[in-house]
Amino acid sequence: MPLSACIIAFNEADRIGDCIASLAFCDEVVVVDSHSTDATVAIATSMGARVLQRPFDGFRSQKQFAIEQAAHDWVLCLDADERVSDVLRTSIEAARATGFDGAAGYRFARLSEYFGKFLRHGNAYPDRVLRLFDRRRGGWRGQREVHEAASVDGAVRTLAGDLIHHPYRSLEQQLLKTQRYARMMAEHDHARGKRATLAKLVLSPAWRFWRGYLLRGGFLDGWHGLVYAYVRANYVRQKAVMLWLLQNGQPVTTPER
Template sequence: MSAPDDRIAKGPGGLNLPRPTNGTPRLSALIVARNEQERLPDCLASVAFADEVVVVLDRSTDASAEIAKAAGARVIEGAWELEGARRNTGIDACTGDWILEVDADERVNPALAEAVRATIATSTHAWHQVPVDNYVGDRLIKYGWAGSFGTTSVPRLFRRGAKRWRAQRVHPGLDWTGKEGPKITTGALVHLVDRDISDMLRRLDKYSSAKAADLLAGGDIGTLRANVRRFFSRGFKSYVSRKGYREGGWGVLLALCTGAFPLLSYLKARLEPERHRPAP
């Protein structure tokens, strides 16, 4: 199995894609990041086929801004408490007819880059799902991703004006204008989701803390009984419905994290509200 970096376009010359001409839709690539100087260069190289690259940096203190500017990207710096707000800032800054959202720990492989260009040249729809290959370290894990802990398909390619993120801290909801088109099935968004098991558990802790803040801000944290049910139902979905069992022990780990996310979020909000309640 190839390591993820072998599947990444390393620069504009590596793709050999035709540049848009008059009448061809323009594509903006949007990257939202915070202190990602290590991962940002490869991410930027993988979206070099776009006509415009916009990078939104949230409270970054490392060299991310300099790296993005050196790659020719337009950089917007600021501080946003809500993930939805910072992503909407980036969407508003894009000038292309279409926008492709990519996180700093993701890379657009060459096959997906070509599929994106082909899609926007002919699509009459407002948005399209994009396939995702999830890696933990150098291991591609194809099965078991479910719920808020991971997915194998994301709605990242859309017309400007079609997508808005809601005001939430973690995995905010989406509002759409227009109809969904067919899912892109060629290539993949390579997601370097976790470096190892410890990194996965740190992500669970970080996400559940942010979700606890959202629950407290909304004024309804739910009930213990409902979240215990979600622990089992989401774990079952991950391990059985999403075929996590095909990944062996990794599937067990994903099922545990997928089920634990809503339960842990509730428990943090219920037992430690003073630690997770958003500031006024």
Template sequence: MNLSVIIITKNEEELISDCIKSISFADEVIVIDSESTDKTVDIARKLGAQIVTKKFTNYADQRATALKHAKGKWLLYIDADERASEKLHEEIVEVVNRKPQTANGTDSIVAFRIPRQNYYLGKNKWPHIEYLERLFLKEKLVGWEGAVHEHAIYTGEVGTLQNPIIHYTHRNLELMTAKTNQWSEVEADMLLASQSVSGI
């Protein structure tokens, strides 16, 4: 099995179908679901995804959970509000079916940054393209760290893909406020924990 795709969800019934359909090239789709109360799990299961239920602790823990379940040689992490573009689909298939190497032809590249094009409040295109490490050789991925803006820990070199993930962020003001509040709560918990450890 070459490619497992991991999606983290919590009440994503409006988004999960299009997300899974955009990564139909995967050999395996694993949904790490944070106890959704809507139809997210039912929709994902009907589309062939494997469901792993895990109470939400932080984003790094949710992503790391997939390492215990994924069978693919390569792991692609994508969120429910993201879509793999058709050209990215083709590029990823090419990558996972060969052994990429560095310029000197020796050490293998074990992770790839993928450009992400953001759209906010519907179809408003954000001018800035960000690059996120999302595709990993499983045997080189050690884990994830960071409660909010999590990042991967891996051993080896990183490459960069050319074609984007499409991200539909903050689809309306209500969702934008809810997401901001969620991040604020997590960061507040982190601050309290650090003060407790330091004895403040």
């Protein structure tokens, strides 16, 4: 069963090589690049990937475009900061050997590295994602361009092994990234008539922290788990504040002069 790997990227010269190397078992690798200014394209091309350029207009749209360009109907979708572990590769190849056995898609756990340690508890893990699927029966659907998720019509099965994730180069990058995501989500919710309430402003961040850090055992990851839980709670706070401002007619970005 032929399999295409699809990656979206922008200025990922330090990570794209490891990502593509982990996909050596796929029949092709398609990289959709958003006009990187570093060596991302050169590295991907040198490793045999087919690189396409497309202006970025949203994570979901970019990923849907990528699978539409694939040569094969079964696709494996990764971000440039992800790579397939050896155990997951074995699981994928076993499913592939059966012709994917009537399933429409497969999900698997994502294991995130956080400042030198892999997080195995709390809200960070297992973080199962649907990334291997038959594009004829699904894809990156819906209207939300951030926190996008693939969906399929048909049976979804779970594979053993982890998708290794290296999401942040620094705390500064994480804070900037979560702020951007919070704004995009607030704008998405506002456009669809959702409202922020005083309860959401006050209680939702606290609940996100205590659910992940205590109820789901985030404290077992030591100080890494504490910092992760705190930053994620702050994301919830930022999203609620931005939605509150939008519904009260206030901008959340600096107006152009």
